[in-house]
Amino acid sequence: MAHHPSRRDAPYVKGETALLFVDIQEIFCRPGIDPSHSDMTADHYYFRRLRDKAIPNQVALLEAARANGVQVLHTIIEALTRDGRDISVDHRLSNIFVPKGAPEGQPIRELTPIDNEIVLPKSSSGVFNSTAIDYVLRNMNIRYLIVAGVVTDQCVDMAVRDAADRGYMVSVAADACATYTQERHDNALKAFGGYGWITDTATIVRRLGDLT
DSSP: OHHHHOOOOOOOOTTEEEEEEOOOHHHHHSSSGGGGGGGGOSSHHHHHIIIIIHHHHHHHHHHHHHHOOOOOEEEEOSSSSOTTTSSSSHHTTTTTTOOOOOOOBBBBBGGGTTOOOOEESSSSSSSHHHHHHHHHHHHTTOOOOEEEEEIIIIIIIHHHHHHHTTEEEEEEEEEEESSSSSHHHHHHHHGGGGGGGEEOOOHHHHHHTTTO
């Protein structure tokens, strides 16, 4: 019989832990690029949280993961085509379209993937719905999945719930996530808190350091 952890905050296991960044792309993390949020200036709560808290914490997670041999995966919203004929109905209705290869669709420069890191383009809210991430994680023997990204109450939420349903032990770096208001962020954490361990960047970084 397989061994199952007895609590959600069980220690990570070397060789079985991965860090997933969700939609931390130029188009969604820099003011003035996303046409669907053209009314949001650099002073908007969302961009201030990204600049002052979420992105610095994402960088800390990335550095800790790379330093301790933890797999790093980036998922980005990006069509498989330049004309978007493959994107979901929901993304069409929501006016969410990032053409294949668009520079603004790439991970933010602070998190630029290094050689051999995995980038999974998706065309839905849920990375487990429109990419082969489950197949990829299982091929790498991953059981513990650390999640950070945007936005907390949409694509991050989907990643957490879907990963938990597939048997992964999920950790959420709450201070490395962002959405459009503090209220929405807090409500999202309460809503999907039962699907994973809600913690902070400093705690995760310490735990990653214990893997070596």
